[in-house]
Amino acid sequence: MQAAVVNGFGGPEQVEIVQVAVPQPAAGQVRIRVAAAGVNPVDGAVRVGVFGGAGQRLGLGWDVAGEIDAVGAEVTGWSAGQRVVGLQYGPVKPLGTHAEYVVLDASAVAAAPASVDAVAAAALPLSGLTAARAVGLLGLALGSSVLVTGAAGVVGGLAVQLAVRAGLVVTALAGESDEELVRSLGATAFVPRGSAPAEPVDGVLDAAVMGGAALGFIRDGGVYVGLRPHDEPTAERGIRVVVQEVAADGAHLAELVGLVDEGALTLRVSETIPLADAGKAHTRLAEAGTRGRLVLTTS
CATH class of the missing domain: 3.40.50.720 (NAD(P)-binding Rossmann-like Domain)
Structure with a gap:
């Protein structure tokens, strides 16, 4: 699968699209086929080395909206085909949500909003x-x-x-x-x-x-x-x-999804960019005046 990573610190040119193995869910985890993933300021901070990790391949992306396509052992309440949103916490990790597939703890996901598409939903978790x-x-x-x-x-x-x-x-x-x-x-x-x-x-x-x-x-x-x-x-x-310090909390995320579906919480997207052009998203991230979340899409 394709994934956006950095192998060195610096500007948007450091963002690379690499081919990696599709991750497998362990016990208590689900695998999500990514439809859309938000690009946040924290991704730019990872890219320039704020959180360290020199000499490692660092995955990018925290937000995800997509569809479960596999579940690990001991997972209840989730099955393949369900539309979900989730948060993959952590700045120093080999793979993030800016990829075609991502594995998350089942406790980190919530059913996706029914009232908006995956692009808008990807602006919610983080x-x-x-x-x-x-x-x-x-x-x-x-x-x-x-x-x-x-x-x-x-x-x-x-x-x-x-x-x-x-x-x-x-x-x-x-x-x-x-x-x-x-x-x-x-x-x-x-x-x-x-x-x-x-x-x-x-x-x-x-x-x-x-x-x-x-x-x-x-x-x-x-x-x-x-x-x-x-x-x-x-x-x-x-x-x-x-x-505040954010945490991956599927139950709390589900409450926010409910507010979206009630019309009580408005999600804003400024631009969608293909995953293959993730570096472009980082260039946009550095530009002033963006009013809405940048979102990467996989198709």
């Missing part, structure tokens, strides 16, 4: 689980105010929708041209990038990774939730500082 985890960590009471930075991005946009659903009053921080978009996602107020909210907020969900600069937007004793593990700002003024 971004959705990240946003949901971050909103949960805010720990704010109903009616509390939260500022979502990077609100027009994929994770930020999902976080806006999930925070509104959780009963929070959301202010979106994004580029001036994105005001209509973020308001359509449920934001009550808008702050242009480079500005500050008129009043301190109870919490910040920092999808733009502003770090310490975002603490100035928060009232004393509020909360800051970051998205990059081990890259949080230093707490001040009694502000609680926490950072």
Whole structure:
């Protein structure tokens, strides 16, 4: 089968398409014939060596949407032919979801949304689980105010929708041209990038990774939730500082799938690119202004 990997660190030119053996599911695992797979910023970070792994072949891709074509021993509830989505956690791995087949733990998959196609579904697992985890960590009471930075991005946009659903009053921080978009996602107020909210907020969900600069937007004793593990700002003024770390969680993913099918969660795709042109996706990843997930397709 074909798979996208890197054998050395650097720019998009480091992405290679290689021929490898089709993986076999072990006990407790399922094999998925990949239809579509999201391309996330973490894939670019793997490519440039942020997570290490020098001298190894590193597989790319965390998100997957496709169809189960084989199940391992001790798997119950899943069978060949079922449409699923899943998350393959881990930056340092020999093969990722940017391939024609991928093997995942059965606990990492959920039935695919019925209301969208595989391309749109591939935009859900990593971004959705990240946003949901971050909103949960805010720990704010109903009616509390939260500022979502990077609100027009994929994770930020999902976080806006999930925070509104959780009963929070959301202010979106994004580029001036994105005001209509973020308001359509449920934001009550808008702050242009480079500005500050008129009043301190109870919490910040920092999808733009502003770090310490975002603490100035928060009232004393509020909360800051970051998205990059081990890259949080230093707490001040009694502000609680926490950072989410995503996990492969099929049960939680199934809840998000339900929200998609209810029409309560909008998935956005900016462009589809064939797996054979995965390097092109990494070039696009580095370009500013992408409003939606880049998705690789296998056919």
